[in-house]
Every structure is written in C-alpha cells, then in structure tokens.
Amino acid sequence: MENKCILCAHKSAAVCKLTENGQKVLSKNSLTVPFRKGDFIIKQGTYSTNVAYLKSGLAKIQIVGPYYTQVVKIVKPGNYLGLPTTIGDKINQYSVVAIDESEVCFIDTTTFMNLLNDSPEFSRQIIIELCKSELVSYQNCVRRTQKQIRGKVADILLEFSENIYNSDSFNVHINQEEMGNLVDSSRESISRVLNEFVKERVIEMSGKKIVILNKEHLKLMSSRG
C-alpha cells in the first residue's frame, strides 16, 4: 500500500522536519506492510535494501549469538527499526521480529539517503534519535549485567506499564519464555519471580493480564538491581 506521509498519524519526528515536497517524495518511495506476531520484518544475514519504520504494534531486535538468539531491544511505534543495520552495513546484522500485530513502513534506502542530503533538519533529527538510541543501549548493557532477576523483572514490568502500554493494567502479548529472553533469564526464573511478586502483592496476575499494585516497590527493586 502506497503511503500518504503528509496525512500519516504515525509520522516520525524526523519526517515532520521535512518540507511538504520532501514528504511527497517520501510517499512515492515508501510503502506500509502489515505483519503478524512472530513475523520477521528484517532478517539477519540478508541484504538490507530498505529503511524500516515501525508505525504501529511492537517489535524486537534480536541477534544470533553463540548459544542462542538474543533479544537486544524492544522497539515501540515511532522508531526506525533498521537504521544501524541499513546504514552501518550492507548486510543486516540483526533480525527484527514483530511481537504483536504491526505496521511497518519501508523506505527506499536511496530516497532516505537523499532526504538526509537535502534536509539538514531531517539529518539532525535522525542524529538525535541515533544518539538517544545508543544511550539506551548503554543503559541496557548495565541492566543486563548488574541487575538480579527480581530487578530485571521489575524493570520489564515498569517498561510495559510506562513506555509500552501506558497503563498500570495491561495484557502482556508475550509469554514468559520470551520475557526471559528480553531480560536474559530463564522461563522458570520469570515464572518464579512473577509469582513472588503476586504473593508480595506487588502485582496481580490472571492469565495474560497483569495489574501493577505497588509501583513504588517495583521502582525500588528496579533501581536496587
């Protein structure tokens, strides 16, 4: 489906900086593709030919490691999925997988590079986003290595509530196996900690639904590691 970027409700901050004409060029050289849960949006090892932008849904960035495939990051709507792997290397250095029904906008790489060339404001915004993203990577690195399981699980619950679902009550769209992946721990450990939290009345859980009862306590556990 061809885009009408000017009318797009999910426009990126960078695209907002483009002129009307720039947005028209973009419209002509991009298209929106729907993905279902589990679908590969970008596949590690293949040639990267498009810049991808997550319009709606939820996705994860994962890399094949020596022992298993590791989730590096969750991406929310309004972010580019593949800039590092598209601009930094000809071959995709990671995969991006939809973890929920998603809409992805694919932009022709040459068009994208031309826009960077023609609009300093667009470039600047992209640079800002890359910088922020790198900071997040660094913080993730610390979280992954220093926090214990309870802190990690507290972290991901806060992430869900504050950044992803924007509510203290939400349905997690992934199973415990995958939650383990997200924070580098085993399925069993996630199950145990989640049930500890229920017993301690920090959260309520029924099926896929989680309600955060004591956010302060979660934050405490998150910062303590």
Add this chain to the structure above:
Amino acid sequence: MENKCILCAHKSAAVCKLTENGQKVLSKNSLTVPFRKGDFIIKQGTYSTNVAYLKSGLAKIQIVGPYYTQVVKIVKPGNYLGLPTTIGDKINQYSVVAIDESEVCFIDTTTFMNLLNDSPEFSRQIIIELCKSELVSYQNCVRRTQKQIRGKVADILLEFSENIYNSDSFNVHINQEEMGNLVDSSRESISRVLNEFVKERVIEMSGKKIVILNKEHLKLMSSRG
C-alpha cells in the same frame, strides 16, 4: 592548544568530508587537551558542553550502575567519545576515562551542530559512524550475556591484538581488575583464565607483556562463547 585541523594527522573520516573553510572554522572552535591514565575526560552527571574526539591514546566509556561502575566500551583513536551523551542529552549520561596517555580534541557543540547543518557529507559520515557504533553495542550486549569467561578473555585478547595494538605481542596498559570490568568478570577469574591460557600455550605472559601464540585457538574460544 588551538588546533590546525587541516594539518591534523588524526582527522576523523567526517572531518575529511568538510571543505577547507569548514575545517578552518573547526580549528578556531576546538582545542586539544592531553590526559593522563585515569583522568576523566567526560564526567557522568555534568553538563555536556563539548563534543570530544579521541586523537590518540585509549579511553573507556563507563556508566554508574546499581552495584558498581561498569565499563561499556573501549574507544580507540579516531572516534568521537561523547556524541550520544552530547547530542542525545544535556547532561552527560556516562563518563569517559583515559586508560592510557591520550589526546582529546574538544569541539564547541554549537560549532559542531553548525557543521552538521552546513555539510550534508559531514552529517552523513557522522550518521554512518553512529550506526556502526550502535551495531557494536548490540554485539557487545550478546557477548556480555552469552559468553563464558574463557570466551570473554579470548575476545578481549583478540580485541587488543587486532584492533588496539595491531600486533600479536603487546603490553596491556590496564590491570586484571580492569580487564575484569571490561568483560564483566572478577579479577580472580581473569587471573585464573589468563594462567590457564599460558599453561595451554595459547599465550605467553610476563608482567604486562602478552604474546599470542595460538590465535586460531583464541578465535575458536571466542566464537564458541
């Protein structure tokens, strides 16, 4: 000391894309400062007012975590030290510490932003570098979580030999405590593994000097995790 960027032997790939005039502007708005081992080049929590570029020496990026300060990355000459923390946030989100005698070029942030604005080629090069850097972050993340100690130590030895000192024989400028920091393990574990490698005739070690005897084996251990 004021710079003469045009004559600089350590010029960044991005600066090479600037016109002669652009480089003159840069010269007028930047200066080179020497640092000794252990000095803070950028300090987490302070305002970020300059873009820093590592001309020579070696530095590490570190973040205060819940339990200890963690090294996120080693930076080699020819790289910007503080782009994410300067452009991504007003306050420095990490520290940069010299791990060897270093020369750092500080560039006024406004000047840097103007250069980005005026030169698409400069911008593009910065974007490419940020993208590559993010890829490295992702790969570090996998290494940190999936590899075992022997793999991690093999990794860092290869890093020293292939990317930092460019030789199979080199003097490590950091102690084992710090090596542990770099790969998230304890001083004692580093000591043990290093001595195992000596016994297995993979490396030779005398004081700070390390000679790699069997690089193939190191690579094997690195990829196996």
Add this chain to the structure above:
DNA sequence: ATAATTTTATGATTTAAATCACATTTTTTT
C-alpha cells in the same frame, strides 16, 4: 467435547563464577 499442544508452576540438582581468605610477587614511594 476431546485430544493435542503450549504455557506455566514448582521442587531438586547442578553449575559457573563470584566472593572470601590469604600468600606471593611486583611496583611505587620514601
């Protein structure tokens, strides 16, 4: 509705590496 499959729960065991404790060596300071 029933069977098959997936997901979750939970106890027991194992494991890799951290920590502790202390000795020895090396480097730095006086």
Add this chain to the structure above:
DNA sequence: AAAAAAATGTGATTTAAATCATAAAATTAT
C-alpha cells in the same frame, strides 16, 4: 635499599540462577 602499596595467584566456600524433572493449567486444534 627498605617500606608501603598495588597487583596477582590460588585454593575453599558461597551463591544466584540455570537446568532438569514433572505436574498442572490453559490454549488451540480436531
């Protein structure tokens, strides 16, 4: 050169979490 401080080596112990094992519950397919 002697003393002090820092860095390294190595065994014993502890620890957090993975793995293993099995059951129960929930979801999906037939």
